[in-house]
Amino acid sequence: MIKIKEAVIVEGKYDKIRLSNFIDGLIVTTDGFGVFKNKEKQLLIRRLADTRGILILTDSDGAGFVIRNFLKGIVPANKIHNAYIPDILGKEKRKDKPSKEGKLGVEGISDDILKKAIAASGIECETTEGFVREKKDITKADFFEYGLTGTYNSNENRHRLKKCLSLPENMTANALLDVLNCIMTYDEFTKLCDKLFTDNNGG
16 A cells, blocks of 8 residues: 555546555545536645645546646646556446547556556655554544534534535535545644534533
C-alpha cells in the first residue's frame, strides 16, 4: 500500500475500487460527467483541494480529459497534481465491449502502470509497510461520543457540523468521517464539537 496525502479524484466507482487495492488515502469520484451539475460535489472537491490538494486521475480518452479540464477550471492550479495513464487499447473484463475510443480506463490498468503514473505526478508518497501514523485519526467512536451517530438527533448534529464546515449536506456519516480526517486534526475536531454540542451534552 502507498499512502497519499492528496485526495485522489477519479471518474467512477470501479476506478475507486481499483485504486483502493493499493492506495491508503481518500478517493473521490466525479460520477462521470455528474460533477458538472453537482454543486455539492464541486464544493467538496474545492474544499479538499484547499486543505490537502488533489490528484486528478481520469481515463485517457476524450471524456476523461473533459472532466480533468473541468476540474482545472474550479480548482486553483497550485492545488492540483495530474496523473496520466497511457493510451492502452483493450476492454475491461466487466464490459461487453470496448469504450468508444477502444482505450482502457483507470479500472483496466495494471497496478504497476498506475503506480508509475502516480509517481510521475510529483506528489510525495510513502509506503504504509512498517509505517506508523503520527496523526491521530477521528474514529466512529468519536462520532458516537459527540452524538454524530447512534442517537435520535445524530442526523441533525451531523448537519450542524457539515454546515459549519461548508461541507455537502447529503454526505453519509462514513463519507463525513473520511473527509474530516483529511481537512482537520483530531484536536481541531474535538474543539469544534465541544463548541457545537456543549449545550446538547449539558442537557
